[in-house]
Amino acid sequence: MAPLGEAINVTYDGPPNADTKVYRGNVDPEWTVGHVPNGGYVLALAIQACVQYQESTLHRDPIHVTAHFLQTTSVAPFEVRVRTLKRGRGFTNVLADLVQQDRTRITTHMIFGSLAPQPGSVGGLAPPSRYARRLPLYVHPSTASETNMVRPWRFKEHIKWAGDPHLRAQNLPDSPSRTDSATVGGGGLVWGTWLQLTGPDERITPASIAFLADTFINLPSLLPRSERGGLVASETWFPTMTLVIEFKARIPAPSERHAARTVGLYATGTFWGEPQGRHDSYLEVWTAPSELGAGVDQAGWRDDQFCIATATQMALSLPMEVNAGRAKYDAPKSKL
Template identity: 30%
Template structure:
């Protein structure tokens, strides 16, 4: 079993309840990555639904308290089961506290697998051998962000100036992305990929943990095997918060997922 599948595994624990274990390897700055938590919820929702609705289509999550490594419960409430889609509410709970509250629509992306059309310009990245690997991060950073060992990111040098103390100020990050074990991405893992890169505020000269308030992900297609191309961008900082828009493109050149999140600015 690939590491990703082990870390997101859920088991039935009563009517509409699933047990999970949030893994310390997905920690960043003392908390558990929000996208990883959302993927765990996604696995529970998939397990609660019939086989004809295996894929997340639209998922919105509100982050109420920081997740911690250890046992968790996902409570799933199917609000509507239709012919092609199901709408579900789900909470990820630890020690009596709701970590994230989720409303999601699931369906079957296989119904129109080849119908992916967009006018959005694709993420253009240099060849991987010319990009900057997250494996080059200093040991002290890897210690406080062990999730960096869960995947490989190869940053476009044009958006990696923040790593050398020279952020561009444009508010954009772009990278090649793949999970460890050469495990190909699927629709559930895209929920994590949308929150995997460093906060886009790094490119604004504002490093540090940026707590997510709300994250919405739209999944458009099952990704083709191989590397993903991921871009994060922000256009607005106001009231101590910023938005972060993400696009995820697969190896076949398709826009397979988009997301927007609202997050607090890092405190430095």
């Protein structure tokens, strides 16, 4: 059992000139939802393998990740098989499969490049442009109130968060965000928080972004009980089927303007229904001006913050009994 930075651990195992390189490790038992490893955490293992695979090249930064979760993973040894699909001047396309018990559990296609500013580059939307996207959280981390986590997450002691009450209010039945027969578009639910890794030596890394992008309150859980159709969030498992991450910028070094182990998360969900309670999520990962309970809420503090990554995913809504059953089925078999 380890903090996230230690739990995302892979080791290269094989000849240096192999066409397909194999990285190995063990899924940490604490980074699970119920009995099954968190989808973002196991994707982080695959991303970390690819980061190490690319570290000696000119294309060291993950730019885009597309992951398909073919089977549930288990708390057991794994290997990530990585190979280059195409290497170009600006980007390298890499394929990586996370394998357990000789079965491909997650298959990914990643694009690597450089997130450093390019000489002569033109364009881009950033403040002070009035068209630029701004940090979508209302409350500064220094004054944000820590909120409880009610999901069946075994990694709760390694993270803490402070939900944004202004965003939460937008989900109320009497909010102006609700729709009626005269509404054009609209609908859906929103959620946001400051999330901090609790270990004092923790740092936000490209691989950990995958975990952060899969750690939020989704649309079915945000709905009022009257709209859930009997669904009880604490008794429901929301397995990820697909997860797509686009890395917008390099993670800044810790400073007076940017926290080392805290990020802002903003999520929206619009659709939910059959089959299997399928629902969509869109999420943004932002820099934070300070750790929770630290820093100063002063005018203009949002101007220095920027989006690190965006993510979209498709997930299901299944009873937690399915979660336990999958874990039992995938448990490593004794050789005795």
